[in-house]
Amino acid sequence: MRRAAAGATPAAAAAALVAVSLSGCGGPQAGTAAQQYVVPPVSVSAAQAGKLPQATTYTTIKGAPADPARFATTSGLVVHPLAAQIVYAGPGKAPIAVLPATELGAPTWVPVVQTGPGWDQVLLPSRPDHITGWIYTAGAAKLDTRHTSYLLRVNLGTHQLSVYNDGKLLGQWTVAIGAPATPTPTGRTFLLALLAPADPTYSPLIVPLGTHSNALSTYGGGPGTVGIHGWPDPSVFGQSVSNGCVRVPSTALHLVSTIPLGSLVVIS
Amino acid sequence: MTALKITKRAKIAGLASMALAVTSLTVVFASHSALASTSPHGYKPPTTAPATSTTTGTTTTTPAPTCTCQETPTPTPTTVAPTTVPPTTPAPTSAAPAPVAVTGNLPVTG
Numbered sequence: 376m377r378r379a380a381a382g383a384t385p386a387a388a389a390a391a392l393v394a395v396s397l398s399g400c401g402g403p404q405a406g407t408a409a410q411q412y413v414v415p416p417v418s419v420s421a422a423q424a425g426k427l428p429q430a431t432t433y434t435t436i437k438g439a440p441a442d443p444a445r446f447a448t449t450s451g452l453v454v455h456p457l458a459a460q461i462v463y464a465g466p467g468k469a470p471i472a473v474l475p476a477t478e479l480g481a482p483t484w485v486p487v488v489q490t491g492p493g494w495d496q497v498l499l500p501s502r503p504d505h506i507t508g509w510i511y512t513a514g515a516a517k518l519d520t521r522h523t524s525y526l527l528r529v530n531l532g533t534h535q536l537s538v539y540n541d542g543k544l545l546g547q548w549t550v551a552i553g554a555p556a557t558p559t560p561t562g563r564t565f566l567l568a569l570l571a572p573a574d575p576t577y578s579p580l581i582v583p584l585g586t587h588s589n590a591l592s593t594y595g596g597g598p599g600t601v602g603i604h605g606w607p608d609p610s611v612f613g614q615s616v617s618n619g620c621v622r623v624p625s626t627a628l629h630l631v632s633t634i635p636l637g638s639l640v641v642i643s
Numbered sequence: 644m645t646a647l648k649i650t651k652r653a654k655i656a657g658l659a660s661m662a663l664a665v666t667s668l669t670v671v672f673a674s675h676s677a678l679a680s681t682s683p684h685g686y687k688p689p690t691t692a693p694a695t696s697t698t699t700g701t702t703t704t705t706p707a708p709t710c711t712c713q714e715t716p717t718p719t720p721t722t723v724a725p726t727t728v729p730p731t732t733p734a735p736t737s738a739a740p741a742p743v744a745v746t747g748n749l750p751v752t753g
Binding site: 520 | 736737738739740741742743744745746747748749750751752753
């Protein structure tokens with residue numbers, strides 16, 4: 376569904392209010408309506424917004440709050456900004472970034488890890504890994520808020536990728552993960568995009584995640600983004616051989632390519 | 644003769660008493676003058692305004708707790724009128740769309 380949200384203008388700031396009782400990690404919860412007072416956002420001018428970094432896989436954002444629960448699952452709520460949204464360090468706190476409406480040529484979808492009255496805390500795809508930001512949802516700008524029932528789990532110890540839908544296991548595959556010198560980063564992240572390289576070499580599809588290699592600050596000219604993709608040589612599956620990416624069999628890649636962006640990926 | 648002697652002695656005694664009284668008054672006056680010159684607030688004889696003297700001393704040397712309390716605004720409960728806001732999370736949300744592959748490339752850490 377679409378819901379109105381305010382970007383940078385706290386017009387209703389004066390009217391609003393205090394005391395947010397945030398829901399716990401693991402997903403949004405409906406609070407008691409009588410206690411839902413909305414903290415207004417800090418006013419951000421267009422000039423100030425223009426100086427904020429874009430929350431993309433290419434950027435580094437300073438002052439962003441860390442993921443409050445790095446291995447927890449969420450309720451499945453995901454949001455897509457229909458227009459660029461200011462991202463704040465917290466309700467009523469400083470702006471830290473701008474979440475663009477598109478990432479890598481496709482609509483931006485980010486998972487919500489916590490909600491409060493008028494605010495959503497979302498995972499961000501930027502460096503450093505495991506950062507979040509807060510989006511004001513009670514104003515005038517627009518967000519598309521949806522739900523995904525999919526969950527991907529990567530078990531580094533067993534080299535297993537498991538895909539769930541509504542808690543039901545859809546499939547499990549043995550995959551290749553990062554080599555000891557370039558390990559696959561752990562924690563929860565999300566499906567950032569679905570790319571079809573014009574001239575594919577090792578995989579027809581690439582699914583970048585909202586996380587990066589801790590060992591490689593750049594890779595092949597990119598920002599060291601970790602992704603899920605196929606691999607032509609099946610002998611790698613079950614091995615720790617990649618530069619951090621998760622190499623999966625073609626059947627797994629096909630399924631992953633149908634899962635909504637923003638869906639959670641928990642790597643442990 | 645005896646009566647004359649008695650009268651003389653009485654006069655002498657009276658003079659002595661008067662002299663003693665004058666001396667005492669002088670000492671009292673001198674002591675009051677000394678106090679008046681050394682007191683920082685100016686000495687005032689107790690008979691003139693004892694209450695004023697006491698009040699002045701109290702005001703300058705002892706912080707009045709009442710004033711201190713009055714300087715700190717007493718927090719009054721901020722009563723924000725209950726404002727109805729949309730529920731934080733709309734109950735049912737529709738399913739997120741399936742992704743559409745975009746032609747492009749990002750050099751991920753293969």
